[in-house]
Amino acid sequence: MMVRVFVLVVLLFCKPALAMETLRVLAWPGYASPETIRSFEAAHNAIVELSVVSTDDELWNKGRHNNGGDFDVIALNSVELRRFIDKGLVTPLQLRNIPNVRRQLPRFRNLASIPGLAREGHIYGVPFTYSAMGLIYNRKLVTETPTSMNAMWDPRYRGKVLAYNSSSHSFSFTALALGLPDPFNLNTSQFRQVLDKLISLRSNVLKFYSQPEEVVDIFRDNEIALIYGNYGEQQLKLLRAAGADIGYVMPSEGALAWLDCWAIMSQASNRGLAEAWINHMLTPGVSGQLTEEQGFANTLRETPNKTMRDSDKMFWLAPVEDVQKRASYWERLMSGAAPRPRY
Template identity: 55%
Template sequence: MPLHRALSIATLSLLALSAHAAEVLRVLAWPGYAEPEQVRQFEAKFNARVELTLVGADDELWLRASKNHGQNYDVLALNTAILQTFIDQGLAVPIQRTQIPNLKKQLPRFHKITALSRDGQLYAVPYTYSEMGLIYNRKLVKTPPKSMSEMWNPQYRDKVLAFNGSAHNFSVAAMQLGYPNPFRLSPQQIANTTRKLVDLRQNVFKFYNTPEEVVDLYRTNSIALIYANYGGQQIALLKKAGADIGYVIPNEGALAWLDCWAILPGAKNLNLAHAWINFTLGKEMSQQLVNQQGLNNTTQESVNNADNHKIIWLEPVENAAERANLWARIVGGHKK
């Protein structure tokens, strides 16, 4: 065979392979939101390759997703509070309802959340939610706590695990100070709340990032209380590890997050991005949230009846950057 013909055939073969190469979908999400088995199913169904990046805090999510004006990822999971900032900054693109037929499987209340839309355009689709209560070690805490204020109790010095995130912690501390709106703090309230968090630092063994990290810390240390930033997901993991724990929603109520899928401006294939969101609302992904992660999905009622307690849905805060900067200083002073 002539060399030029062989080269031509090789070139055509490479082009054919390239034409059929799997498209890449870059997903930014939280631990447990996209397990390997479900990812493989999606990849096989849509001839795609999923590049999954996991985050452990809202601050990290923002830094990763906003870098390069949202060009580094296609789809991300974010809560309704931070969603507003994404929309304001042009970091979320409208979602086409007609491309997500599984919306009809969701409970009706998730179609009535005004924070998901703006100017008639849908910007996010609810995926999972949980309240953030207080986990306690039954061996060290004999009476179930009634308030999140127990995290400040001197008897639990160096025995508390708190979440490493600025927005939530300022809101929790603000609630302990009795401020009526923990998401909109005045400069003086911010100063007071900062001091409150510095006080908390004395009791905190470590500020954690992921639910898996909590399990490891619990196994090897004397931990009395855990702020359950991941809600039921942490409860399920700890119980699976054999931990003798209890869980309460404090009398003053608990903050709660609703995580949704949104599409970033850098999405290279909008059809594939919509296909991912639709797939996550299907039976496989929705059930793994409940059965494997201990979380709630949006297609069936809450697994722990949290809706019967006082739940405070997250809202945008007065100044996320200021909270993040102050939080970095607070954590920076911690010795653990």
């Protein structure tokens, strides 16, 4: 009899744990800190399974796998969001279930006016953070502040440049360096010019990095003059915390800039929990932590000492002329081949 009572008590105490829902999150480094996850799990009696990506290509491949059934909620930029909408991988949001959108800065409240977030009257993404991709320079090796992204091709910095491992962004920022008017839509001739210039960049690049923390380690162990700052303010914060004497500039030809959002996958196993996650990420504590710990701007308040000035020329990310073509040539370039296009 005593054994039966003990088993009953154990089952009663285990029942809440067995009833816990799991939320599968796909995001970028630093977006969901351990503290943020713990507070959400405690508030919603849930378990969060976080997967982190380092490139848009990786995010696309993971996000679309199993027809999008591997994740419930995803962080992605407004351009990638369009691809996910096109393939039916994300679902329209019920903003009434995400009341913290009312806390956001005025520029982020009219979601339908932000390119890429709406389709046929439905909202698919809620802004979370944004940044420009400027040029980071080592004050000890670069004596004059660079004004152009073309500094990355300067022969003085051979083997002393870090660039980002991304097919789409690399073609676009190189197009800007060439002075092309639209970095997202390259015709045949322009594509050839950009590809040739990217091939010539390889001799200057010590490594094509993926993670922001990776840059700190490389910078510490090597003479690095210039870094393409794909993660913007996050990289600045990490490098300066490591004692690096660096500067940061927006190139004269303009800089790419991104807006990252939260979206819910069409096959989310618990839509309510996914909505609760987005709402949680828009609380002052969590969004403030993103800025304080990672250096990213958030959508609830203005970032002090922001590096993006109103006078800077920005090119907000937009769909490119041929995603697969860029990815294909980039893969061959990264493999060490000379991927000359055939025309």
